[in-house]
Amino acid sequence: xxxxxxxxxxxxxxxxxxxxxxxxxxxxxxxxxxxxxxxxxxxxxxxxxxxxxxxxxxxxxxxxxxxxxxxxxxxxxxxxxxxxxxxxxxxxxxxxxxxxxxxxxxxxxxxxxxxxxxxxxxxxxxxxxxxxxxxxxxxxxxxxxx
Amino acid sequence: xxxxxxxxxxxxxxxxxxxxxxxxxxxxxxxxxxxxxxxxxxxxxxxxxxxxxxxxxxxxxxxxxxxxxxxxxxxxxxxxxxxxxxxxxxxxxxxxxxxxxxxxxxxxxxxxxxxxxxxxxxxxxxxxxxxxxxxxxxxxxxxxxx
Numbered sequence: 001x002x003x004x005x006x007x008x009x010x011x012x013x014x015x016x017x018x019x020x021x022x023x024x025x026x027x028x029x030x031x032x033x034x035x036x037x038x039x040x041x042x043x044x045x046x047x048x049x050x051x052x053x054x055x056x057x058x059x060x061x062x063x064x065x066x067x068x069x070x071x072x073x074x075x076x077x078x079x080x081x082x083x084x085x086x087x088x089x090x091x092x093x094x095x096x097x098x099x100x101x102x103x104x105x106x107x108x109x110x111x112x113x114x115x116x117x118x119x120x121x122x123x124x125x126x127x128x129x130x131x132x133x134x135x136x137x138x139x140x141x142x143x144x145x146x
Numbered sequence: 147x148x149x150x151x152x153x154x155x156x157x158x159x160x161x162x163x164x165x166x167x168x169x170x171x172x173x174x175x176x177x178x179x180x181x182x183x184x185x186x187x188x189x190x191x192x193x194x195x196x197x198x199x200x201x202x203x204x205x206x207x208x209x210x211x212x213x214x215x216x217x218x219x220x221x222x223x224x225x226x227x228x229x230x231x232x233x234x235x236x237x238x239x240x241x242x243x244x245x246x247x248x249x250x251x252x253x254x255x256x257x258x259x260x261x262x263x264x265x266x267x268x269x270x271x272x273x274x275x276x277x278x279x280x281x282x283x284x285x286x287x288x289x290x291x292x
Contacts (some may be wrong), residue, residue: 003201003265004149004150004151005151005238006147006149007147008236023275037226037235039210040225040226040235041227042224043225053199053238068188081186081269082188082190082271083271084270084271090199094197096275121236122236124227125229125230127167
């Protein structure tokens with residue numbers, strides 16, 4: 001079964017050296033969303049966090065020897081699904097970014113760990129999770145059907 | 147530009163009624179990962195949370211009138227990128243699940259909001275984010291290159 005997707009926009013940043021992960025990034029830039037999707041940005045506001053799914057378009061093809069990889073900052077191999085390596089079976093990246101401003105089809109963001117010109121696949125609302133205590137009682141509404 | 151992806155496994159659950167979002171779900175089931183990827187599960191442990199990306203394989207095709215949608219529990223239309231609607235330009239779903247056990251190519255999970263037989267695209271480690279105060283000082287290491 002094959003699934004075909006299309007870019008909905010592009011990451012723009014002048015940064016050349018990017019941190020390993022959005023959690024440790026203060027790199028600014030913007031998301032240039034393709035004009036046909038502009039109405040979908042209507043409720044994205046400055047100050048909030050968004051989840052951005054993107055395509056690791058410059059990653060070499062995945063091969064079975066990459067099922068375990070030693071991250072640059074670790075000292076042993078880890079299963080690919082416990083890492084954020086860009087070389088994975090489906091090269092989808094995920095970053096949580098801070099929205100600085102929304103200007104038409106442009107979303108100014110902070111926290112980039114994607115390279116300039118990276119294709120964007122989706123944007124989702126970021127939702128805090130409750131503490132991992134097994135209890136989901138008292139949850140505030142988590143949003144539309146996921 | 148077209149991007150082609152493949153399923154790496156399948157969601158299995160006997161639940162028929164599923165909650166709107168993993169945040170409010172206590173539905174149990176399992177992820178049946180295709181055997182070629184089993185080595186990639188080596189570091190997934192019971193008790194941790196994982197991010198699961200999946201394909202909304204039963205969602206009707208996206209059309210421009212869906213750029214703004216009124217979620218079932220809301221009272222006005224929202225831009226698609228501020229919702230978790232399964233009808234989106236690229237029908238990728240994202241859930242954070244609790245790992246109950248790992249048995250070979252099977253990951254027992256809690257918190258499902260995906261339907262039985264949903265194709266899985268990727269699994270990533272779940273990482274808590276710091277409070278949205280703009281400061282990322284004192285971050286613990288956030289993992290491999292993302």
